[in-house]
Amino acid sequence: MLGQVALLVAEDPQLRRILRVTLNETGARLLECRRARDAVDAIETHRPDILLVDLSPRSLEPVRTTLLLREHSDAPIIAFSEERLKIAIFDAGADDYLTIPFSNGEMLARIRAALRRSVRLRVRKPRDTFRAGALEVDFVAREVRLRGKSIHLTPTEYKLLGVLIESAGKVVTHETLLHEVWGADSVDQVQYLRVYMKQLRRKLELAPTSPQYLITEPAVGYKLRLPA
Helix, strand or coil: CCCCCEECCCCCCCHHHHHHHHHHCCCCCCEEEEEEHHHHHHHHHHHCCCEEEEEECCCCHHHHHHHHHHCCCCCCCCECCCCCHHHHHHCCCEEEEEECCHHHHHHHHHHHHHHHHHHHHHHHHCCEEEEEECEEECCCEEEECCCCEECCCCHHHHHHHHHHHEEEEEEEEEEHHHHHCCCCCCCCCHHHHHHHHHHHHHCCCCCCCCCCCCEECCCCEECCCCCC
């Protein structure tokens, strides 16, 4: 992490101290904020490479905090939270999470993995606009339209659709989708994928049970089908 900027958002002084000591040893530049509203200013000024956020129940409104930070930054978000909040926090835009207590080795490994994924996604960034039949995705405006109507996707749904678009017309395996959207530790959590594909189909398909775009390859993965 030498030279990279990490932004820590946490009220807990013990958590801040642990991360300060650990990250300083990696050569990273660590910025610290106690509250999300202060973090927004830091994001605009310093453009951090990664966000480390305390989203435990003792913090205020963890999902709203994640949404606020995601609105202002495309950097990976690693949350410190509880297992029971994991899906809601992922849905709000977090890239990974750690339960407290955690080992410094595991935390640094997750940070490195999140940064690697972030670099790959920037390198493979799709064209400004993607079209397939009545489906249109404007990557500049981060807007999805179906038959000209704007469709609201959660950050996780948007990320999943983006990975499918990168390989449009080709099958993407369950493992690849889970790795790209949820991280390396989630490659066996196929139920995540089923839940979010169902949500995407409900929003993007005229007949979700007979999809036109989001096609299942049984026991393998999914693909975004291009119209003939």
